[in-house]
Amino acid sequence: MKRLHIMVLSLILLPAIAINGAELTGLQIVDNVYNRDTGKDSKGNLTMSLINSQGNERVRTIKQFIKDFGKVEKKIMFFMSPADVRNTSFVNWSYTEEGKDDDQWIYLPALKKVKRISSSSKSDYFMGSDFTYDDLGDRQPEADIHKLIREEKFNGEQCYVVESVPKDEEYMYSRTVTWIIKDKWIGLKKEFYDEDEDLLKILSVKKFENIKGLWIILQSEMVNVQKKHTTKMQLSEVKINSGIPDRQFTERMMKRGL
């Protein structure tokens, strides 16, 4: 659904790969993950659990709607709990155009105002979790140089292990290593290394399901091993391609709440 031209490009290139004995390059593998079809739209309930180093847990439940508008992917989220932030809503527009930052707005019901949050970069953390916007799947494959380092069986799945080094030396990670399931194009595990090459975070996908022929990740967990902080994300009541109307993503809907 994203970056259609790349898909087209891949289709053109595919025969060339076939000639090379179906041996995929690192970039092609990552492209396949990035472009894995996750539907035209989706909605569901997201439960986000934040656990700090002392084992204290905070849970937020969110109803989210996502729709692909071609050059932009729009997402609207409504907080269901905790009670004091209920109906706080958050809109994120993510662009396919390279280098263009997301646009974000938030509606605070207590202030009765929609405010714009100007995100300084995609390496910001998402809602105080251990995921950055990039980690959530926004990072464009061209931003890194990818290398297939080996293939191995991991958690019962045949995986490609790909190492990715950012082109921008100032980027928050010095490299990442991803275990990608062959054919399903799901990153099953990912290790993130910080500027000093020290292991910073580990992402593990705990549960994924085939919904309407599409592979959807339902449960994942990110552990920041340096801060000993964990974020668990769990999706439920997922509906794919249910035909969410465009007006679901407007300011009026933000203010209306659930």
Place this chain on the structure above:
Amino acid sequence: MGNFLKKLTKFNKIVLASVLILNVGFFMIMRSNTRMETDLDEYMPQEHPAFVYSNQAEKWFNIKDGIIIAIENEEGIYNSDTIQKVKDLTKSLQKMREIEKSDVTSLYTADNIIGTEDGMDVRPFFKRVPKDPEKLIKMKNLVRDNDMIFGRLVSYDENITLIIAEIKDDVFSQEFYHRILELSKEYEGPEKIYVAGSPIVEGTMAYLGPRDMQKMVPIVILIIIIVLLVLLRSIKATLLTLLVVLFSTILTFGLMAAVGIPIYAVSTMIPVMLIAIGVADGIHLFSHLHLYIKKNPSASRRDAINDMIHGMWKPVVMTSVTTAVGFISLITSQVYPIKYFGIFTAFGVLMAMVFSLVLVPAGLMMFGLPGWKDKPEKEEKKSRKNLGSVFSTWVVKHRYLTIIITISIIAVSIVGIGKVWINSSFLDKFEKDSDIVLTDKFINSHFGGTSTLNVILDSKEKDAFKDPALLRLIDEMQADVETLEIVGNSFSLSDYLKRMNKVMHADKKEFDIIPDSRELVAQYLLLYEMSGDPENLWKVVNYDYKKVNVIFQLKSDNSKAMKSAIGIIEKRIPGFSEKGVEINYAGSGYKGLVFTDLILIGQILSLLLSLIIVIILLSLMFKKVLAGLIGAVPIVITAVISFGVMGLFNIPLSTTTALLSSIAIGIGIDYAVHFIERYKIYALRTGDKILTSEKTMQHSGRAIVFNALVVIAGFLVLLLSVFPPNRALGALVSLNMFTSFVGTVSIMYLLLFMSNIYFKKNKKN
């Protein structure tokens, strides 16, 4: 006992050899097993509620001590070079093994909460160092607009900026301390770099104190040797006395090493005690021997030594046992190093006793009696009217004057005791013009303060601190405490919310207040989490909003400053408890304060306890309660004057100075026992009060003067030390020796004399 000791002298070679082997053995253990304990946390009683709470709070909010590095550029910090240094130094610190990345705060890592046209944003002040002057000016203005940063990380004159690296207290080492100093030196010029903060102060102290002691101790020992030589007029006697001190010290530290107890800072006081007490045994023995030889110039070596043992074993054992019991009373202290100090000093004192009674006779048997060449008979007669008897006659003649003088000195001292204050400050231990004090002053004059007090507010209810009413209470408390001159600034969750409220209302001043509703507070906090790195938030509030940490920056680390801040905070207790919120404190500064209080209370309790024990012991030994009470007089006088002088001369009580009162017990008992024992012997022998006084003064009085002179001369050398705590140590040890001595030969003697003790019975007979 006496007979056993006499028999032992026949086997002097075996005795000497076994003493030597024993010491070599313990010395080896000491060399291989001794461990210094420098982590101050190890000194604190971890089970004490204040420490338990503080340690927990330190975990909740990641409270650590900060090393403060100030970068000063007199031309202003907003130029590419200086900003580059801020970034490089920040990154170098973050890369150090001892420092966690997220624990370094500087202009490079700080979050800037800013209002934008249609919302708010949390972003760094810079990532890449701006080269272009316009961008630098923009950054300058951003800092000026943010009072969470301006005046806290950047000085108001914009010439200084701070980098704060927080470290856990168990990672600090001498090596790390020097690495920090070296690192900051690399960034010197044209900028000036200053390093401060409590870990640095403690580090410098831990480095300077022992180094200074290493320089001073040999001089102290040398002076003691010289004075001993002059007074004892014998190399053999001096050597044997010193060996008693040396061997008892080796055995004590050897035993500590053997049972795996590390050397704490207060343990360095053990040799001080052993010198003062160990020397006494030797001097009394040789003093007795000298008098005997004077009287019986033709006596054989064995006869002389037997007489010495016969006459002296009792007082030596009595003094040592009472002194040891006095030190053992420190076992009641809650502070482990002090407990150990008490136990091992007691052990050392007993070892000094054993060596005095075994080593000295054996040594004399082996190498011969000291070759005292006494002056001709004629002068001997003259000196019968010696200073001692002149003094004793004067004291008795002017008994009321003596009593009045004593009472007035005690009265003045009691006034002084009222002024005694406890100081847990580390900085106050340095010279006023030392680098470390000047640096601290410099940073304090430009920023909030180098010392921190953490006030922890604790509620049972989840999300309690999203309540605007509570947040307002916190804000009021901060404003209250900030009226104190020594409080530079404060920081809490309220500051975050005020800042966000203002920013969300187009930076209007009237919105620099706590938001009205709980929902708005919650939503601002959510917004903050979504916009920035929430890590900083967890330093002021815990995960479920049940607890907050209010941080106060103080310009002084002394106890008065911290207590004045706490005084104002305590007034807020009713307001908070109405809302179900408890106030507690945390952080190393606060722990230091509690710790010093504990030491003081423990010290006073053990002083009282040991006084009671000593009175009982003396009463039993001399078989008279009155003797016990009189014997306690020098101890009381010494302790009272010691504390009184500290109050009058504004010497605050600290770990070391408080312990010095133990010397009062140790020495006071010694003098009293020797003196009373001699007095008793002569009283029973002569039945004549005047003659008894004269003889006692000549015998014990002389030895006591010698003992006092030796130790005073030795410890006065410490007055030349460059490290103020060591100077205080020297002065107070000397003072205690002096008052013990004067108290014994004047008022205690007078009381003995007036009480007619040991004479009534004679009269009846």
